[in-house]
Amino acid sequence: METKQKDAGTPILVTGGAGFIGSNFVLEWLAAGKGPVVNLDKLTYAGNHENLVTVEESPAYTFIHGDICDAALVKGLLEKHRPRAVVHFAAESHVDRSIHGPEAFLRTNIDGTFTLLQAARAYFGSLTGEERDGFRFLHVSTDEVYGTLEPEDPAFHEETPYAPNSPYAASKAASDHLVRAWVHTYGLPAMITNCSNNYGPYQFPEKLIPLMIANARKGKPLPVYGDGQQVRDWLYVTDHCRALMTVLERGQVGETYNVGGGNQRSNLEVVTTLCALLDELSPESPLKPHKQLITYVADRPGHDRRYAIDARKLEGELGWRAQESFETGLRKTVEWYLANTAWVGSVTSGAYQQWVKQNYGTREGIAAEETR
Ligand code: NAD
Numbered sequence: 016m017e018t019k020q021k022d023a024g025t026p027i028l029v030t031g032g033a034g035f036i037g038s039n040f041v042l043e044w045l046a047a048g049k050g051p052v053v054n055l056d057k058l059t060y061a062g063n064h065e066n067l068v069t070v071e072e073s074p075a076y077t078f079i080h081g082d083i084c085d086a087a088l089v090k091g092l093l094e095k096h097r098p099r100a101v102v103h104f105a106a107e108s109h110v111d112r113s114i115h116g117p118e119a120f121l122r123t124n125i126d127g128t129f130t131l132l133q134a135a136r137a138y139f140g141s142l143t144g145e146e147r148d149g150f151r152f153l154h155v156s157t158d159e160v161y162g163t164l165e166p167e168d169p170a171f172h173e174e175t176p177y178a179p180n181s182p183y184a185a186s187k188a189a190s191d192h193l194v195r196a197w198v199h200t201y202g203l204p205a206m207i208t209n210c211s212n213n214y215g216p217y218q219f220p221e222k223l224i225p226l227m228i229a230n231a232r233k234g235k236p237l238p239v240y241g242d243g244q245q246v247r248d249w250l251y252v253t254d255h256c257r258a259l260m261t262v263l264e265r266g267q268v269g270e271t272y273n274v275g276g277g278n279q280r281s282n283l284e285v286v287t288t289l290c291a292l293l294d295e296l297s298p299e300s301p302l303k304p305h306k307q308l309i310t311y312v313a314d315r316p317g318h319d320r321r322y323a324i325d326a327r328k329l330e331g332e333l334g335w336r337a338q339e340s341f342e343t344g345l346r347k348t349v350e351w352y353l354a355n356t357a358w359v360g361s362v363t364s365g366a367y368q369q370w371v372k373q374n375y376g377t378r379e380g381i382a383a384e385e386t387r
């Protein structure tokens with residue numbers, strides 16, 4: 016299904032633009048006046064077109080409800096819209112879901128990326144002159160492909176060997192390898208970015224930060240896996256979107272760029288900081304101090320201990336810098352979730368409840384009725 020048509024200018028094709036990072040990217044791109052966007056999204060549980068309500072009437076925005084695994088659809092879209100770039104976000108993105116059901120991850124993340132690469136290759140082959148010189152395929156990937164770090168290990172850099180540990184990470188690693196091969200073998204002008212944990216508005220409340228905010232607001236347990244000492248390197252989503260725009264504009268074909276905020280925090284630190292922010296920003300709450308809700312639960316199987324990103328290549332070669340500190344970004348994020356409880360309510364109805372039961376209902380440390 017396709018809604019509406021574009022205005023003047025050469026569009027980009029975004030996949031997964033109704034998800035967390037994709038919708039932030041589409042909003043930033045259109046606000047910056049960088050040209051039209053065609054957004055192909057299957058609208059899985061993680062895709063919410065409500066995120067894009069402010070642009071859905073814009074002549075610069077076209078939405079296509081469809082699957083990246085649909086080769087005929089993707090081919091037709093490229094031929095019709097003739098984009099100057101493909102920015103590929105669409106994926107199954109949640110590690111816990113990949114542990115419970117890896118099939119969808121292999122299908123979308125591997126087969127879907129393969130389908131897109133084949134279509135982009137055929138389309139690129141049909142281009143000539145400036146259209147051909149300017150075309151880019153940007154594959155949005157993750158630091159999880161590098162595996163896990165010990166406390167004293169240096170941060171992941173672009174030459175760190177791949178060692179994915181979860182079905183999600185393995186499927187993303189496979190997709191990165193496909194992109195690399197399509198550059199090397201077929202000359203597709205692609206680039207890869209590997210980013211650390213994002214946070215910010217529109218993140219689905221299955222991920223650590225929005226889950227903790229949503230649970231704390233309802234007085235539910237805040238489920239910390241294992242000892243809570245696992246470390247992630249947090250990046251505000253808008254900084255990631257700016258990094259992607261930078262790579263699209265100035266990145267070298269065939270290169271990989273690591274993206275990270277330089278904000279390593281243990282999960283327990285993140286959750287206690289969130290609790291303190293909630294105490295401050297909702298002083299009327301009878302649940303204060305929110306940290307009383309912290310509950311240790313059984314660990315995630317195969318849980319990676321630490322991620323950290325060395326972003327010096329992106330900073331040094333392309334001049335990107337994160338603008339948001341963890342403190343300012345987290346405050347903005349909590350304020351956004353407190354101001355958008357209707358959004359949280361709408362995305363956590365229905366199937367979300369089933370997921371909460373599946374992931375938390377059987378974990379040691381949390382009673383079944385507390386997951387409701
Ligand atoms: P998300 O789960 O919030 O959104 C994924 C989007 O893809 C949804 O809109 C969904 O409907 C769409 N989608 C899923 N399967 C599809 C299919 N077969 N066809 C078309 N659309 C489909 O994900 P996110 O957190 O926004 O992540 C976006 C990308 O960035 C992913 O590739 C992810 O691996 C990568 N990434 C995420 C993070 C993070 O911290 N969230 C960090 C680094 C990299």
Ligand code: DAU
Nearest residue numbers: 108109110157158159211212221222223238239240245282
């Ligand atoms: O590193 C980049 C990756 O970050 C992205 O590629 C993934 O798409 C994204 O989901 C994220 O993966 P994580 O597994 O790190 O994110 P998540 O928010 O699920 O978990 C963050 C940490 O918090 C992790 O160590 C597990 C822990 N956690 C998570 C949940 C949902 C808990 O302790 N309790 C929870 O309930």
